[in-house]
Amino acid sequence: MRRLILLRLGMSLVSLVLAAAFVFFLIQLSPVDPVVLALGEGAEPQRLDAMRRELGLDQPYVVQFLSWFAGILRGDFGTSFFTHRAVLETLLERLPVTISLLVGGGAIAIVVGLAAGFAAGLRPGGWMDRVVTSAVSLALAVPGFWFALMLGLLFAVELRLLPVAGYVAFEDGPLLWLQSLVLPCVALALHGMAVIGRHTRGVVIDVLGSPFIEAIRARGTPPGRIVRRYVLKNAMVPVLPVIGVQLAIIIATSSVMEKVFVLPGLGTLMVASVISSDFPTLQGAIVVIAAMVILINLLVDLGLGLLDPRVRPQ
Amino acid sequence: MSEAGTETVAAEAGAAPEKVTPGRLVLRHMLGHRATTAALAGIVLMILVAIFAPLLAPYDPNYANVLHRHQGPSWVHLLGADGIGRDTLSRIIYGTRTAVWTSFESVALALVVGVPIGLLVGFLGGWWDRLAMRVTDIFQSIPSLIFAFALIAVLGRGTNQTALAVAIVFAVILMRIARALALREREFLYVDAARVAGMPTWHILFREILPNTVGPIIVEAAIMLGSAIMIITMLSFLGLGLDATVVDWGSMLDEARNYQATHPYLALPPGLAIIFAVLMFNFAGDGLRDALAGKQSARRAPRRRKKPGSAAGAVAAAELPAPDVIAVRGLKVEFPGGEAGAKPLEILSDVSFSLRRGETLGLVGESGSGKSMSALSLLGLVPTPGEVTSGEILFGGRDLAALPEAELAAIRGREIAMIFQDSIAGFSPVHTIGEQLAEPLRIHKGLGEAEAKARVVELLDLVGVPNARERIDDYPHQFSGGMAQRASIAMALSCGPRVLLADEPTTALDVTIQAQVLDLLGDLQRRFDMSVLLITHDLGVVAETCDRVVVMYAGQIVEEGAVADVLSRPRHPYTYALLTATPREDVRMDRLPTVPGSVPPPWAWPRGCRFMPRCAFARAECGQGPVPFVGGTRCLRAGELQLEVVR
Numbered sequence: 016m017r018r019l020i021l022l023r024l025g026m027s028l029v030s031l032v033l034a035a036a037f038v039f040f041l042i043q044l045s046p047v048d049p050v051v052l053a054l055g056e057g058a059e060p061q062r063l064d065a066m067r068r069e070l071g072l073d074q075p076y077v078v079q080f081l082s083w084f085a086g087i088l089r090g091d092f093g094t095s096f097f098t099h100r101a102v103l104e105t106l107l108e109r110l111p112v113t114i115s116l117l118v119g120g121g122a123i124a125i126v127v128g129l130a131a132g133f134a135a136g137l138r139p140g141g142w143m144d145r146v147v148t149s150a151v152s153l154a155l156a157v158p159g160f161w162f163a164l165m166l167g168l169l170f171a172v173e174l175r176l177l178p179v180a181g182y183v184a185f186e187d188g189p190l191l192w193l194q195s196l197v198l199p200c201v202a203l204a205l206h207g208m209a210v211i212g213r214h215t216r217g218v219v220i221d222v223l224g225s226p227f228i229e230a231i232r233a234r235g236t237p238p239g240r241i242v243r244r245y246v247l248k249n250a251m252v253p254v255l256p257v258i259g260v261q262l263a264i265i266i267a268t269s270s271v272m273e274k275v276f277v278l279p280g281l282g283t284l285m286v287a288s289v290i291s292s293d294f295p296t297l298q299g300a301i302v303v304i305a306a307m308v309i310l311i312n313l314l315v316d317l318g319l320g321l322l323d324p325r326v327r328p329q
Numbered sequence: 330m331s332e333a334g335t336e337t338v339a340a341e342a343g344a345a346p347e348k349v350t351p352g353r354l355v356l357r358h359m360l361g362h363r364a365t366t367a368a369l370a371g372i373v374l375m376i377l378v379a380i381f382a383p384l385l386a387p388y389d390p391n392y393a394n395v396l397h398r399h400q401g402p403s404w405v406h407l408l409g410a411d412g413i414g415r416d417t418l419s420r421i422i423y424g425t426r427t428a429v430w431t432s433f434e435s436v437a438l439a440l441v442v443g444v445p446i447g448l449l450v451g452f453l454g455g456w457w458d459r460l461a462m463r464v465t466d467i468f469q470s471i472p473s474l475i476f477a478f479a480l481i482a483v484l485g486r487g488t489n490q491t492a493l494a495v496a497i498v499f500a501v502i503l504m505r506i507a508r509a510l511a512l513r514e515r516e517f518l519y520v521d522a523a524r525v526a527g528m529p530t531w532h533i534l535f536r537e538i539l540p541n542t543v544g545p546i547i548v549e550a551a552i553m554l555g556s557a558i559m560i561i562t563m564l565s566f567l568g569l570g571l572d573a574t575v576v577d578w579g580s581m582l583d584e585a586r587n588y589q590a591t592h593p594y595l596a597l598p599p600g601l602a603i604i605f606a607v608l609m610f611n612f613a614g615d616g617l618r619d620a621l622a623g624k625q626s627a628r629r630a631p632r633r634r635k636k637p638g639s640a641a642g643a644v645a646a647a648e649l650p651a652p653d654v655i656a657v658r659g660l661k662v663e664f665p666g667g668e669a670g671a672k673p674l675e676i677l678s679d680v681s682f683s684l685r686r687g688e689t690l691g692l693v694g695e696s697g698s699g700k701s702m703s704a705l706s707l708l709g710l711v712p713t714p715g716e717v718t719s720g721e722i723l724f725g726g727r728d729l730a731a732l733p734e735a736e737l738a739a740i741r742g743r744e745i746a747m748i749f750q751d752s753i754a755g756f757s758p759v760h761t762i763g764e765q766l767a768e769p770l771r772i773h774k775g776l777g778e779a780e781a782k783a784r785v786v787e788l789l790d791l792v793g794v795p796n797a798r799e800r801i802d803d804y805p806h807q808f809s810g811g812m813a814q815r816a817s818i819a820m821a822l823s824c825g826p827r828v829l830l831a832d833e834p835t836t837a838l839d840v841t842i843q844a845q846v847l848d849l850l851g852d853l854q855r856r857f858d859m860s861v862l863l864i865t866h867d868l869g870v871v872a873e874t875c876d877r878v879v880v881m882y883a884g885q886i887v888e889e890g891a892v893a894d895v896l897s898r899p900r901h902p903y904t905y906a907l908l909t910a911t912p913r914e915d916v917r918m919d920r921l922p923t924v925p926g927s928v929p930p931p932w933a934w935p936r937g938c939r940f941m942p943r944c945a946f947a948r949a950e951c952g953q954g955p956v957p958f959v960g961g962t963r964c965l966r967a968g969e970l971q972l973e974v975v976r
Contacts, residue, residue, distance in 0.1 A: 286568065
């Protein structure tokens, strides 16, 4: 297990460097010249050159990337061309919202998805199975942001149980913080829940059909124990990677929920950065998100190592 | 729901094929894929609406009649008007045009770029493949939507730019899929043949491999069309998407959001339009996938005719003759026969035999004869949706065929144990051997963890697993086939069962290991005074280890008797055919002795003698009706045939 951890940790670092490099060089393809953007169309060439030198933009791209990435490792994400604030400062401001959404939405998606998938898969063809599979098909076709609007309409506008929009920081009131996150998290969880549920259902059916379940039944293990002890653990092996992918998608789609519920997270920050061509901020936000996704993948791999002896390096 | 329903079938119905006539097949196909047909019709409808939008829309979608602001549905505006008085219906219709156009554009581009690259790197392999995979690995850490953000930052905002960004995201996904397909196809013979014939790479890729992989790619593309609509409306909703002049569902929702508190109705039409579009593409993709996989619509299990827990159980017990441990009488197992109302398929017909105390009874037959099903039904383990529909299984004062699951569970592993052909596959791969071996002891004997563990080590020593104390912490994949079979024998014996069902316990093992395992079984049987039902297709094994033998063919018992009699003077032509196909008595077979032809599937069983089509001695009367089991054999000509086996 220690070897597995070290191995995967190393691979994660490589992934982070590759993702950062990819984003950096992709953004360099943009026809927008940030210096022109910062100084205005009519700025004199000398001033443009001076600013380029100052920012190191006259250096070869590889050198620029290395100094940018080295900065990130030191905690320096550069400065926004637009707001002239340190990017890190903005990111740290926005991060709690994104993490709250990830944790809340992810938890709902995992818990409900697994429960629904097991309920359906343990009795394929039963009424629960039919309910779950219908709900999954529908959920996959409903746009998350539309679902969010409808939730807001029902629970905030009509029933007035929860706030329509806005974010309250945890420090300013844990209960208000929770209330501001309920609807976005539920809406965010919709697709992940459906995908996890559908996949779990299929996996449970597969596991129940595998020869070892027949052999275990032949030993006289009671049905409840078979499910708790054998089906659960064996089913989690193929389900865990799907959960990882869904969490990554939840991070990405939280940008839409941030817009619907007016939450100041990384998603709306990225959208604003795209619109204003604020590349240092955009790059920084994408690197942070990539790091979160890589961390999730790492945890998934380690979880698989714990569950399944066959993936542990010998 | 097509996918959901059919998955069940794949898991449940593997063992129960059914009678298929061409007419029925077509009918079932149409019925089973009604959802697919509807989805395809829905897609055609959307395309027509997109093409004829100018004719269908009652208004110019951008014409704002301020007087009609926020009007609800009426004869003037069928779906109402928006915040500046534009006709919602017209905007939905033109939005369809945008959705269809952008999604087809992006998926088509992705197909043109992603598929050839994927096929090529998969086909070439080596460095090209590794490089491409390293690049696509990056997208495991950057979610698609975020990647689309970055692309839009570079490409700029606008309808075509957004479609291009989505196309690039999808191209990467399609490339991975095409690569995996090419890797798989590369191994097939036809690709080698094409290569040997000196065909150029492009020809092999596009004329040979592509046609064989086009199915899964089309399925993926269909589902991608739905995702494209979802992502593009999402981008548009975020304000990153389309040109301001273009009417689309995403920006309609964005506008509706502003009036959420006062005019909530505005969000409804575009939302439902998106749901409809995505649902149609998803159903079409799922249906196509099922059709390609040859899946059929779900079937239901039959009503259980033999009610568990019936009072007959206790009464029957008295009839069990003294030497018998288990007596099976008139056992019938059925599987549902396809669509509702079809006749169920009989997998076992009138199976009767008994297992005596301390004996080894061989159960012989080719695959498909019903041997394993007979053993499984003894434990109440007939795979769903099959059911024991009549007959009795008398054991220890009870009728096992009528016992409820909980009581059966208490008998399994404690009084009747079973071992299987593939013993490694019989263990859960993610639990240690020690944990699993201890389970029957803990459940049936109530032993504590430490006690059970000590006993498991003893048992493993007994069956000859070396280093038992260390090996109990190993996982099944760390065991060899022979050692795993020894371990499963140890587990089967752990609670001191009176009966051991051994389903081809040595078939998967090497010849030398086979002999060791059989010797071990014989030794343990004497020591524990067990009755053993040994299922095998190997008459050599029967000759060496069994006292009596039962021969099965096509779900029926065709001959029964003492081993010495049956093997030297068989009375049924099937037994005779099996025996004459065995080359020499002293050589144990690891393959089934070959009798020309094979066991017909259950839906093709003849009405008369089931062996008749393959029988060298058949006469016309053999086909006229079911043949009764008389005097130890099921053959009309048993009295006249002299089936001496000369070796």
